[in-house]
Amino acid sequence: MCGLLGMLTAHGDAEKFDSAISHALPCMRHRGPDDAGTWHDADAVFGFNRLSIIDIAHSHQPLQWGPEHQPNRYAMTFNGEIYNYVELRQELQELGYSFNTSGDGETIVVGYHHWGTDVVNHLRGMFGIAIWDSVERKLFLARDQFGIKPLYYATTPVGTAFSSEKKTLLDMAEALGLSDALDRRAIEHYVDLQYVPEPESLHQDIRRLESGCFAVVTPGGEVQAQRYFEPKFHTSPVTKDKEQDLFDRIARALEDSVEKHMRADVTVGSFLSGGIDSTAIATLAKRHNPNLLTFTTGFEREGYSEVDVAAESAAAIGVEHIVKIVSPEEYVAAVPKIMWYLDDPVADPSLVPLYFVAQEARKHVKVVLSGEGSDELFGGYTIYKEPLSLAPFEKIPIPLRRGLGVLGDRLPDGMKGKSLLQRGSMTMEERYYGNARSFNFEQMQRVIPWARKEWDHREVTAPIYAKSRHMDPVARMQHLDLFTWMRGDILVKADKITMANSLELRVPFLDKVVFDVAESIPHDMKISHGTTKYALRRAMEGIVPEHVLNRKKLGFPVPMRHWLAGDELFGWAQDTIKESGTDDIFNKPAVLEMLNEHREGVSDHSRRLWTVLAFMIWHGIFVEKRIDPQIEQREYPVEL
Structure with a gap:
């Protein structure tokens, strides 16, 4: 877990930008306070801040590697962790490759030499990667399947710069010839959705490589992203006699993922709230670290804290538990700092308690596990029940449904049935825009009167919905959230806020092996028996404490x-x-x-x-x- 910064020049004058890279690197020293380095050849210049987790004494970056006949052919910087690096290393060694370090980073560059761009399909982990091939003069950029790790880029006439954080590119604006103009369309998107959707940023000259994508860039060329990961959600019914097989596969996949996520040469702890997700992760982690430390946060106001439930869970699984209570004064004082770390605003109040619990955890550990991604993979949001309640409307012809919507509009606000008629009159593409929305269009125009009259959330969601037509309604909502709410809010705050405290956060639910099982779960095993995440809850029976097994999701509630x-x-x-x-x-x-x-x-x-x-x-x-x-x-x- 680190911070990378680099540039592929258009004119072979990389040395000219070395000082700009060196000057900008300290902007994200929080991502890697243990080590720093730069490297350049005629075409490319790389900079790196390292948070040392695996192979601490070695595995310095930028890392150079090459086969015997082309030594130092490749230069690489990489932010993240590859959890199957031990297995990949063994596979590559059996193919005749040799290694100079025992870390996970070298596995990526050797794999790239052997598999080319397909290396991304062999990696099990979280990553933002930049590899420069000095022989073919190509830059390879890639992000992990879910977008756990960020990767910003900007292309101007002098070249393409890329970084783990946008602020470093802003620091290099003069050298790059970047405009400081804001993207008005991205502002509309932010105000409506409370985050800036990928690939945008609020600065019009800076974009993000999307989750599950890679790009190959040549000197003077553009960043043309190619998608290598597309969720399928190929569900099929599960008969009664096969249910336990499914639950067992979920449990085995998650246990294997947690085991791999515990790989580190430093201490690993775990966040722990009152829900099933973090409790499952902490319980499984305890099997690999008997001295596991867990952390939670809350507020003094009654009803806005999971501290008591988390403490009960910690006692039940036998771990030492550390709590941070946040006051309103602390909360408001931290907001400017948090907005700086974020690069672009995310209007999620839970960012602040996350900042404080990460700060507290960093006093004790260098890595924490957390439960992000469970809701999107296993059907954990209450809104996923909506297709069940609206199912009768699907049998009504669209013109008649529209009429019911008009009737609903005429009912007084707060009247029972008004919202049901309004939402039932719409198609899923019209009514569901993901798990967050701050303003409807009328409210938007009240605060930003310049908003385009034709603005519609489907500008963001339509291309995503177009790929999910074959899926059942619950899977379509999950699919949408993977590409909107999860990567726009959940994973941005998970990365930026923990990295603000030089703390590595790992998310075992967002794992290839876990996802392979999760995307096969039929909708009636997600939303069933009056609860969400039904299959996961059944899979965790006998593993997590009984008092959290069927507890409703609360998260980090903020008053x-x-x-x-x-x-x-x-x-x-x-x-x-x-x-x-x-x-x-x-x-x-x-x-x-x-x-x-x-x-x-x-x-x-x-x-x-x-x-x-x-x-x-x-x-x-x-x-x-x-x-x-x-x-x-x-x-x-x-x-x-």
């Missing part, structure tokens, strides 16, 4: 609605809006009116307000340069 209406955050929010230099983006009087409506109880605008506030703070840091995020470079021991 934002109460804080924005009360003395905790109302004044801070009011000042943030008034002081923000975003008058060309937001209708600030309308935002202040929303804040007052929220305080008076007219409407719950907390989610919408947080979306705007997060953007305003981000804008104050990166555009106005008015807000100092007060980033301190912390020193950590290399080993924990």
Whole structure:
């Protein structure tokens, strides 16, 4: 887990950009405080910050490798972990290849030499990869299947630069000839969805290589992404006598994944909330580390904490448990810092408690396991039940359904049945845009009146839906969330916020072997018996403590609605809006009116307000340069 930065020049003048790379590297020292290095030849220059996890004394990057007749043919930087590197190394050694290190990174470059771009299909892990082939003069860029690790890039007349974090590319803007202009369409997407969807960023000249994609770039060429991973969700019915076989396959796959994710030369801990996902991971991890430490966070306000349940789980599985309670004052003070680490805003209030629990965990361990991805793979969101409740509408002709929707629109707000009629009148593509939405179009126009009249969330979701027509309704929703909510919110915060604390977060649910089982589960084994993740819950019987086996999902709940209406955050929010230099983006009087409506109880605008506030703070840091995020470079021991 590290930070890579590099550039493929268009004119063979890489040495000219070496100082720009060296100057920008400290922007993401938090990703790798243990070691740093640069390398260049005539065409390419690479920089790297290392968080040493495996083969600590060796495996320095940028790493060079080549066969005997072409020594140092390749240069590589790689951010992430390859969990099957031991098995891949053995396979490649049997094919006659030799290795100079015992780390996972060298396995990638040797594999690339042998398999070419198909190496990505052999890797089991999380990764952002850059490999320069000095013989064929080609740059290979790749991201893992799910998008756990980020990879930004920018192409200008002087070349293509790439990095684990956008801020390093912004630091090199003058050398690269990058514009500082914001992407207005990406702003619309953010305001509507509360995150910036891939491949966009809020800066129009900087983009992201999408999850499950690679690209081969030549000097002076463009980044043309190719998708190598496409979820299929090829489900088929499971007969009663085969159910236990399915549950056993899930349990075996997850246990194998956790075992592989425990591979490290440093201490591995685990996040632990009150739900089945993190509890399953921690329970299985305990089998490989009897002294496992677990971590959780919460708030003092009643009903907004999983601390008690997590502590009960920790006691039941026999692990030492560490808790961090976050106050409103700590929360608001950390927001500018968090927006700086994020690169682009994500309007998810749970980012802040995650930051504090990661900060606490880093005092004790260097790696943590977590339960991200379980909901998308196993059907964990309550909204996935919606196709069942709306099934009767599917039998009604579309014109008649539209009429029911008009009737629903005319019913008073809050009247029982109004929402059912409205949503039942729409197709799935129209009504479901993923697990997050801050504003509908009318509300959007209230705060950003310049929003395009033709804007529709399907601008983002339609290409994804087009690939899922063969799937059942629940699988289509899962498929959409894999490409929107999960990689736009869940995995961005998982990477950026833990890396802000030089802590490596590993996600065993998002594993090739686990996914191979999960995508074969039929919908009636996901949403069944009045619960979500039914098959996973059955698979975990006898493994996780009984009190969490059927507990509803809660996550990191944040009392934002109460804080924005009360003395905790109302004044801070009011000042943030008034002081923000975003008058060309937001209708600030309308935002202040929303804040007052929220305080008076007219409407719950907390989610919408947080979306705007997060953007305003981000804008104050990166555009106005008015807000100092007060980033301190912390020193950590290399080993924990």
